Structure formats: C-alpha cells, structure tokens
Amino acid sequence: MRQNLRAATAVFGILGLAAAPSTQAEEGMWTFDNFPSARMQSEFGWAPDQAWLDRAMAGTARLPGCSASNVSANGLMLTNHHCVISCVTALSTADSNFITYGFGARSREEERQCPNMSVQVLQGISDVTERISAATAGAAAEGFAQARDAEIARIQAECTQGAQRCEVVALYQGGRYALHRFKRYDDVRLVFAPEHGMAAFGGDTDNFNFPRYALDFSFLRLYENNRPAATPNHLTMDFGPLEDGEVVLIAGNPGGTSRRRTSAELAFERDFNLPWQIASLAEIRTRVAAYAAEGPDQSRIAASTLQSVANAHTVLAGRRQALADAASFARISAAEQDLQQRVRRNRAAQREVGDAWGEIARAQATYRAMFYQYQYLEARAGERSLLFGWARDIVRGAAEREKPDAERMLRFTDARIANVTQSINSNRPVTPEFEEIHLEFWLSQLRTQLAANDPVARRVLGGETSEALARRLSQSRLADPAYRRQLWEGGAAAVAASDDPMIVFVRAWDGDARGVRERYVTQVEGPVARAHERIARARFRAFGLEQYPDATFSPRVSYGRVEGWTEPGGAAVPAFTRAGGLFERATGQAPFVLSQRWIDARSRLDANTIYNVSTSTDVTGGNSGSPLLDREGRVVGAVFDGNMHSLGGEYFYDGALNRSVTVSSSAIRMALGDVYGMRALLSELGGE
Incomplete structure (x- = not known):
C-alpha cells in the first residue's frame, strides 16, 4: 500500500x-x-x-x-x-x-x-482508493455517502469469508481508503x-x-x-x-x-455538541451513581457503566476546554488558513477543491437545525439500554436483510452482520431497574429537547409519561436470548407478529428515525465527506505522505x-x-x-x-x-x-x-x- x-x-x-x-x-x-x-x-x-x-x-x-x-x-x-x-x-x-x-x-x-x-487480529492491508473513487466519481453531494457505502459493502462482501472479516477504513478524511483483513475470534x-x-x-x-x-x-x-x-x-x-x-x-x-477537521466543524463541537454531551453525561452519571449507592448488588451492576460515563465526562470536558482556549483554536485556524493559501496559489487545486470549506460550514448549519432529532431518534436513541439496542437491531435487521447487500445499512451488510448476530445471541444479564434508568433518561430528554408538538415525539411517547413508558419497556421479553433468536431467525413475519412491548415500541416509529437518518446522510454526512475528500487531495499535493x-x-x-x-x-x-x-x-x-x-x-x-x-x-x-x-x-x-x-x-x-x-x-x-x-x-x- x-x-x-x-x-x-x-x-x-x-x-x-x-x-x-x-x-x-x-x-x-x-x-x-x-x-x-x-x-x-x-x-x-x-x-x-x-x-x-x-x-x-x-x-x-x-x-x-x-x-x-x-x-x-x-x-x-x-x-x-x-x-x-x-x-x-x-x-x-x-x-x-x-x-x-x-x-x-x-x-x-x-x-x-x-x-x-x-477479538480481531489484523492480517493484511491493501489500497482500495481507486475503486471507491471510481464509484463516487460524479456523485452529487446528497448521493455521495450512499455511493461510497454501497461500494464499501461490495468490497467487504467480496473479501469476507469464514473467520476472515474485512473492513474498509477511510484515511485522511477520505483521501485514501484501505481494506483491512482481520481474523475474528x-x-x-x-x-x-x-x-x-x-x-x-x-x-x-x-x-x-x-x-x-x-x-x-x-x-x-x-x-x-x-x-x-x-x-x-x-x-x-x-x-x-x-x-x-x-x-x-x-x-x-x-x-x-x-486533527484534520475544519474550523467550522470544531466550532460546532465547541459551541454546541460538546456542551450538550457534557451536560447529558453529568446527569446520567448522577442517576447511575444514585442507583449504585443503593447496595452492593446495585454497585456491582452499575460498575461498568459508571466508570464508562465518568471517564467520558472527563474526556469530553477536557476536549471542550482545549477548543475553548483561544490560543489553541487559533492554532487550528492557522493551519487551515495555511492550506487554503496554498490552494489559492494553484489554479488546478482551486478547481478541484472549489468551495469545500464553505460546503462543510453550510452543512454544519444544516446539522444544527436537525441535531436533536437526529441524536434522540437515531444516533443516541435508547443509549445504554440493552433491550432497546436488541429491539432496533431485530426490527431493522428484518427489513435490511431482505435488500441486496449493497443497498443495506452498513451495520447489516454481510461483512458486518456477524457482530449483530453475536449480540443477539449473547447471554448478557439484564436488570430491569437498571434498564429503566437509561430508558427514562433518554425519553425525558427527548420530551424536553424536541418541540412539544413534534409529531414524531408524540409517536415515540404515545401519551405516556417518560417514567411509565420506561417502566413498561424495561419488562421486555428480549432479556431472554432464546426469544431474541426466535425473532431474529423469524425475520419480518416474526417481528410483525410480536407483541413484545419493546418490539412494538421500536416498530411504531422506526420509519421516522430512518427518515431523520436519511436527511442527515444526504444533507450533512454526504456533503461533508465529499468536501473533505477534496481537501485531503489538496493536502496531499502540499505535503505528500509525510503526514499521518x-x-x-x-x-x-x-x-x-x-x-x-x-x-x-x-x-x-x-x-x-x-x-x-x-x-x-x-x-x-x-x-x-x-x-x-x-x-x-x-x-x-x-x-x-x-x-x-x-x-x-x-x-x-x-x-x-x-x-x-x-x-x-x-x-x-x-x-x-x-x-x-x-x-x-x-x-x-x-x-x-x-x-x-x-x-x-x-x-x-x-x-x-x-x-x-x-x-x-x-x-x-x-x-x-
């Protein structure tokens, strides 16, 4: 390579x-x-x-x-x-x-x-940049991510066999793509x-x-x-x-x-995303710590989550502090301006890069308008709830597996679906009271952050209080791995027939969540990825491979x-x-x-x-x-x-x-x- x-x-x-x-x-x-x-x-x-x-x-x-x-x-x-x-x-x-x-x-x-x-052990690396570049050539910004992901799915499917699992990794913000071949245990x-x-x-x-x-x-x-x-x-x-x-x-x-993201993206992180995440982590940490303090068994159950949440809070607070430091952010801006000046001095580079930085900045403004919907309905929906995670995988998996591999969400492609299957079959203990804490927190935040008259929020909550809905959902039969396997193997028919409260809940509004995801991919992820790819090429022109x-x-x-x-x-x-x-x-x-x-x-x-x-x-x-x-x-x-x-x-x-x-x-x-x-x-x- x-x-x-x-x-x-x-x-x-x-x-x-x-x-x-x-x-x-x-x-x-x-x-x-x-x-x-x-x-x-x-x-x-x-x-x-x-x-x-x-x-x-x-x-x-x-x-x-x-x-x-x-x-x-x-x-x-x-x-x-x-x-x-x-x-x-x-x-x-x-x-x-x-x-x-x-x-x-x-x-x-x-x-x-x-x-x-x-556990995955790397066996080899090969360059697949040309193949992905050919697949995305001429793709409009709104279709770039879909074209890229479809070709990634095809490459991974061709490579994956037996214990060998393959993963296409975007390097240099999409300036290069590498196929990693792993042996999976x-x-x-x-x-x-x-x-x-x-x-x-x-x-x-x-x-x-x-x-x-x-x-x-x-x-x-x-x-x-x-x-x-x-x-x-x-x-x-x-x-x-x-x-x-x-x-x-x-x-x-x-x-x-x-380190290679634009100042517009990092300003969004500093002013919007990180403060929201830090505040959310502080609140869920308080709730989990209170549960852990109830007794030795609760302390044992909560130990992993409490350590993870506390660590994430410290990490993100440190990142926010780094971006909030004026001298540090000036350092980021100066590096970006240096590359922009190099681009302006070369007509070929100007034509290739175009208004890439402006496209990314506009995508951030678009993202801000849909941020809470995307986070609470898709990216962080049901976060830390095992029951919700299984239910979404079962509901989505039933629909995705009926599609050609290249048209599926990447999580459900043939190259990656083994992770989902392993999770569904796992014999992980579920504590309803602990599930209830995470579900109630998510639902209460969704109720607060989405507009009171948001039709999707009304569909999610269904007229129940966050507390009552979380309590009901925490009693899902998905805690039983045998029941999960039955639904997973039964496919769309089994999912449609299930009366499990969590399956019914996810099924009712998963189409709305998919819609939010689609808007994010076409209006934010795709335009940003396409622009970053052009910026990466300019960086290669300027600095070659003497960079990481x-x-x-x-x-x-x-x-x-x-x-x-x-x-x-x-x-x-x-x-x-x-x-x-x-x-x-x-x-x-x-x-x-x-x-x-x-x-x-x-x-x-x-x-x-x-x-x-x-x-x-x-x-x-x-x-x-x-x-x-x-x-x-x-x-x-x-x-x-x-x-x-x-x-x-x-x-x-x-x-x-x-x-x-x-x-x-x-x-x-x-x-x-x-x-x-x-x-x-x-x-x-x-x-x-």
Whole structure:
C-alpha cells in the first residue's frame, strides 16, 4: 500500500511550498504500511524496520472499544481491566462478585466465556482508493455517502469469508481508503482480572492525572473449536525495569481524532455538541451513581457503566476546554488558513477543491437545525439500554436483510452482520431497574429537547409519561436470548407478529428515525465527506505522505520515549511511580482503598518496583490495552490512560506535555506472582 500511495501522490504534483506540515518528534498515529522510519531514525538514532512492524501488527489485536496484545502461543491476550469490565460484570453474581474480589482462572477449565465479545487480529492491508473513487466519481453531494457505502459493502462482501472479516477504513478524511483483513475470534474467555478497586485505584480523583497507581490490566484467551487458539505469531513480554529516556512504541487501535477537521466543524463541537454531551453525561452519571449507592448488588451492576460515563465526562470536558482556549483554536485556524493559501496559489487545486470549506460550514448549519432529532431518534436513541439496542437491531435487521447487500445499512451488510448476530445471541444479564434508568433518561430528554408538538415525539411517547413508558419497556421479553433468536431467525413475519412491548415500541416509529437518518446522510454526512475528500487531495499535493491520518479505530503505531514532563508552572513530573508509593497513596477511604490481598502481600513486595509509566507516545481513546513495546518488540506494559494534557490530543499534539500512561510489565509480574499466586499464568508468560 505504501508504494501505491507514494505513486498516487507523485501524480498530484507539488502545490505551493514543499515544506511538510509542522510536526513534533513523537507526533502521529501511523499506519503500519506508512511508518516514518526515516524521520524516527533521524530524531532517535533508531527506527524499526518493516519486519519489526509486521511482527508488531500480527501480535496486536482489537476488541470492542480497546486494543490488546497476544502474549503466548495459546491465544493469551493482555489488555486493560476497564476493557473487560463489561465481561467481568456479566459473569458476576451476588454470590460471585468478580468486580469486588477479582477473577483468576487457575486452569483452562475455569476460564469463562465473555458474552458478546470478539477479538480481531489484523492480517493484511491493501489500497482500495481507486475503486471507491471510481464509484463516487460524479456523485452529487446528497448521493455521495450512499455511493461510497454501497461500494464499501461490495468490497467487504467480496473479501469476507469464514473467520476472515474485512473492513474498509477511510484515511485522511477520505483521501485514501484501505481494506483491512482481520481474523475474528468469537470465543473469548476471561483468564484473570484484579479487583476493580485495584485496577481503578484513585478513581475519578486520579483519572487522567499522574502520578498514578492503577493496576489496570487483565488477561483473556482466544478459543477456536472449544480449544485455546494456536497463535504462533505472538509477542513476548519482558519484565525487566524500564529506563528513563528509553525508546518505546505503542501498537494499537486509537479510536478517533479530529486533527484534520475544519474550523467550522470544531466550532460546532465547541459551541454546541460538546456542551450538550457534557451536560447529558453529568446527569446520567448522577442517576447511575444514585442507583449504585443503593447496595452492593446495585454497585456491582452499575460498575461498568459508571466508570464508562465518568471517564467520558472527563474526556469530553477536557476536549471542550482545549477548543475553548483561544490560543489553541487559533492554532487550528492557522493551519487551515495555511492550506487554503496554498490552494489559492494553484489554479488546478482551486478547481478541484472549489468551495469545500464553505460546503462543510453550510452543512454544519444544516446539522444544527436537525441535531436533536437526529441524536434522540437515531444516533443516541435508547443509549445504554440493552433491550432497546436488541429491539432496533431485530426490527431493522428484518427489513435490511431482505435488500441486496449493497443497498443495506452498513451495520447489516454481510461483512458486518456477524457482530449483530453475536449480540443477539449473547447471554448478557439484564436488570430491569437498571434498564429503566437509561430508558427514562433518554425519553425525558427527548420530551424536553424536541418541540412539544413534534409529531414524531408524540409517536415515540404515545401519551405516556417518560417514567411509565420506561417502566413498561424495561419488562421486555428480549432479556431472554432464546426469544431474541426466535425473532431474529423469524425475520419480518416474526417481528410483525410480536407483541413484545419493546418490539412494538421500536416498530411504531422506526420509519421516522430512518427518515431523520436519511436527511442527515444526504444533507450533512454526504456533503461533508465529499468536501473533505477534496481537501485531503489538496493536502496531499502540499505535503505528500509525510503526514499521518486521523485515528479511526484502526491499527496504528506511534513512538516516543519513557519520559515525564514539566508543568507550565514549573513542577517536574517524573516518568515512574513505584510500588511503595501505592501504599503511601492508600488512605483506606474510597477511591484509595487497598484490597486485602495487597495488604497481606506488602511485606513480600519490592517497594522499588516500577508500577505506572509515563511516555511521550501519541495515543487516544481506543489505545486502551495497547502494548507498550521496547526496541526488541517485547511487551513492557499495557497502556491504559493519558495525562490531563492529552485530552487536547483530540485536536493537536503537544510534545512537551502530552503523555501516555502505562501499567508496567514489572508491576504485572509482581501482581501475578507475589499477590495473586497466578504461577501457571506467569509461567506461560515467561515470567517464572
């Protein structure tokens, strides 16, 4: 793919000045086939070769919302505890509370399957830009997204077979498209998870701060045909101590960044979308926290959601603060103006780009007018309700599967429908009272934000109060996986005949939600995507491939050093925390409470063991669970967070302040061997 991209860039020629865009040494989440080896060699005196990158790619994986590394020949995967907390919650009961007390399988027979979890390992990358460009050539703005998505569906369907799953990824805001071929594992079992209190030690107080003392790691195992999967292309762990200044890399799946979006889009985020999301998260966090405070069982049920919501609130508040900073936004605007000036100096570029920035700005104004309808009826409808999610998939799936593959919504195409089927078949526990909280919040917000006389809102609410409707819907029979399967396999006839309250509810207004979605796709998504594609071409003209694409929850690699930082006020923050500091930080009051295992083990532990590590690597959400790799490609930790400055990394990277935070392999070894007595697991990792 690298050769294809370079050849395509050469055709574009050079626009204006030939200088590359300003980047800092460690900046960038690079694709495995376009890693800046020459730049890293010049700056660091060493860079990985393609063989190193290929090994790292084969040894890393993607799971829902997170990353992982394969660390044994028998399918053992290292990731974060917060990446598997939904599995831990689902496997827990009042009598076996793995959230509070942790989970450790001391034999393969004790490993427990995680409901609704799959792991994907990247097998290869190829360039499909020309094919998608041909399919969208001449498409009007309102039809661009449909033409693009239809061709993506065709490409993915041709590639997907058996355990191979294929995904077309838009890079550089549609300037390039890559086909990623994954091997998918649907039988994923929990092997080890520490107590939630130790994994999330410090809670919200320490979240996105440093020094940190979080034991945020867990192990999963991949299975095939009811046996541990054979994974010869695994990485190895190194348990020796890291050194300050050591060169490190991170391989994973960063979830998404907005560094190439226009100032009009980011102004919309700053002034409208982010404030709304932050306020919504604050309210639902209050409701979930109140439920969790009702008792230990409610606390167990709510743990995963509460951590997710609290983390999202902190992240989005940090992003809003970054965009609200006048100097930071001026930096974004200046980069955009620089590219616009380069375009104006080249007539060919002017003809190609046209009024792309104006088209995006006008689409944002259109979006604002339909924003609440789109969010409450489509994008975030029934958010965090398992019952609603299943019902919508069943109702829509029945209709979509009757269409030709290229005409379906992407979620229901042959290449992606396995995710839906797995979710419907999963044996996830449902608590009606917890469902009711999320449903009532969504319905009350819909009632508030949509006009009182909105006909769709009236159809959704049906004359009931938000509370009464949520209570009724929470009693849906969709909590039973057998009933879900019956509806899914029965198709349109079974859906039409169902009298389940949630199915009836979704069925009544899904046409309205589809209509809102269609307006969004044709009036916002399509015009913006088409304009971004033209801007991306202009950027290639100006800067070639000496740039990285925005993160898209697709496999990437970044590099940096083990390094602390100096705060703007002058306070120096070291690169390491050590085990002794954990006990000093513990107060006995939440969120600084040690589990009894750690209290009992204190005398056996080396207080000087490196616990958490700060590095200058460029990462974002989705990198959680990514392996921190040394120069030999060995796993020396699992990335779980960033510092507070990294929240602005959604929009820009500051090499002086942005830091990733990792639980070190030395802490993992100490925990498994000296605290939890997981000797067999440690031996499999080569730590005994």
